[in-house]
Amino acid sequence: MAGLEFKGVHKSYGKVDVIKGVDLSIAHGEFVVFVGPSGCGKSTLLRMVAGLEDITAGELTIGERVVNQVQPRDRGVAMVFQSYALYPHMSVYDNVGFGLRLKKTPKDIRDQKIREAARILQMEHLLDRKPAQLSGGQRQRVAIGRAIVRQPEVFLFDEPLSNLDAALRMDMRMEISKLHQELGATMIYVTHDQVEAMTLADKIVVLNAGVVQQVGSPLELYHHPENLFVAGFIGSPKMNFLKVTAEKTDAGLTIAGADLEETTIAASGSQVSTGDRITLGLRPHDFIESADGRLRGVVELVERLGNETIVNVRLAGGTQVIAALDGDSHLEVGHEARFGFAPEKLHLFDADGQTIAR
């Protein structure tokens, strides 16, 4: 049983702070995805779990044990690298069995475990090959196999699929998900791809610039982003943002701006005072074509995907937004159109980018 506990974890390289205080608990058996833009510190955080980077300050617990000073091999973790990190001169069989060999596991047990891992990953026919004779997807399988045989408490994946093509990525995503169900081990998975995060995770940790932005299930993050960054990062196509001014009324909050005609929404508005500049967020899929909609603009681009139509619209105030409409929408480039939305679908953010409670 191994959950993980981060307490005020910091990492700096010299004067540069890369991880700026992470507090996080991960339950045993959970599939957690660290997601964030490139350079935000995901890999660094993962490598601190593996023991490949020192922890500058704070405390990391795996299972019951504070592991700040524990050697990588004694942490009960296995890691799958983005570059696969297979030993080029060893066969697949030896690569997978490398850790067992180091631990002087008897040959017959070792053989049994290697073949079991190969069976799980459907790569029994590859065991005699060298890594150079494998495709990218097969190499990644071997790397995962090498992690499996050690039966670790915690699996760590650092962007394992980013070197694969799109179709293969989808297959491997499903396999990793299946693997998680089969093994029941704790898995921490790093990616910059929010789709991967949404499809794999029990729990997503959104990181930006070394700070945890929000932790939650995929749907929590999608429906209730806590700030502008998470709102913009999770979901595809991206959420649209409009600058508006708020006014408190008896009915709730009246908002209006260059792009948005006056709209009143039910909200307590306790955090807002009249005249505040706030940001309004609306997901592309929440746009509704409607003659009396409060958003008016000119269609600049139409992409018909069959099941839906993606349109770029330049609103009256000049802001460009993306709307995902029905597949049979009749909009054409150059058309003037009006869009409405269900008020409860709106997201409001204050001047600091924090979500305004409704």
Next chain:
Amino acid sequence: MDTMTPKTAKSLQNHPTAGWLMMAPAIILLTLFLIGPFLLAFGFSFTNQRLISPNPTQIVGLRNFEQMLGVGVLTLEPERDNSGAVVRDDEGRPEYPRVRTFTRNNPDYPHLEGMREWFGWSWGDNQVVVLARDLVFMKALTNTLMFVAVVAPVQAGLALLLALMINQKLRGINIFRTVYFMPVVVSIVVVSLLWRFIYDGRNGLLNNLLSFISFGQFRPVDWLGEPSTALWAILAMSVWQGVGFHMVIWLSGLQTIPVALYEAADIEGATPWQKFRFVTWPGLRNTAVLILVVITMQAFSLFAQVDVMTQGGPLDSTQSLVFQAVQRGYEQQNIAGGSAISVLLFLLVLAISITQRYLTRERN
């Protein structure tokens, strides 16, 4: 985009002689100073060519090689008196006939004519003597082989050790890299001159140092003047001078090994030795082949050190093949003899390099 490329450049690149023109300087220089001399040496080695001689050159076939490589074995039986008993000297050792009775004008042993005793050993009561026609050449050959056999592994190993030590991200590590590499950029002639002071028999640095750390117990040695130490002294200096160069080659090999391989090994629980054994060493395989071949060739061409420090002495203990080739060719004006040594050296190095490549080949 055709219009993007200047027309002149394009036509020059397409011209059939352009390639040859560009290669010409290199080809001319290589022919003049490498291929030409090589072919000449090959040709001369079958003649009696002298540096300056009034007599016409003659083809002598393989005689130069026979002269150099001629060896013979002689088994000497002890002298016996009339009753057939072995004659013994005062200390009870058997007495043998003199070797020269076989090698000088002895019609029964024409193949040993002119040979001299090289080395020998006892075989029961008999004495086996190995004879060589050209003792100096044999000495040069064995010295060179010994030099190569010691320098190749020692220099390669030491260079690897240094490379492993300085392949770390430490503050100031570049100072060490520079220091280790410095002897390489100094000319071997200069290095040899300097090391003559270090090895000096009376006031040399080495003697002083050894005497200092042994509190005066150490008796000074004339390192370059003793047959038993001279070659080793040259050897140690040569290793010191060349180690930095090979360290840099090892270093470049080390840096091609992805860091992730070490990290994966860390997580899998590899000890430092296991990381070297399973990650570093296999990753250095091609570098190792290169270094081994390069060191071997360099070691075979041992010359400048000998020329500056000992001139082959004392008692031929530091003769080397290249030194002999130069000696014969220029000092003794025997170009044919020098060429024959060069050709032999070429064949030797070629054979060893091919063997090394074969032994270190990729096995699948």
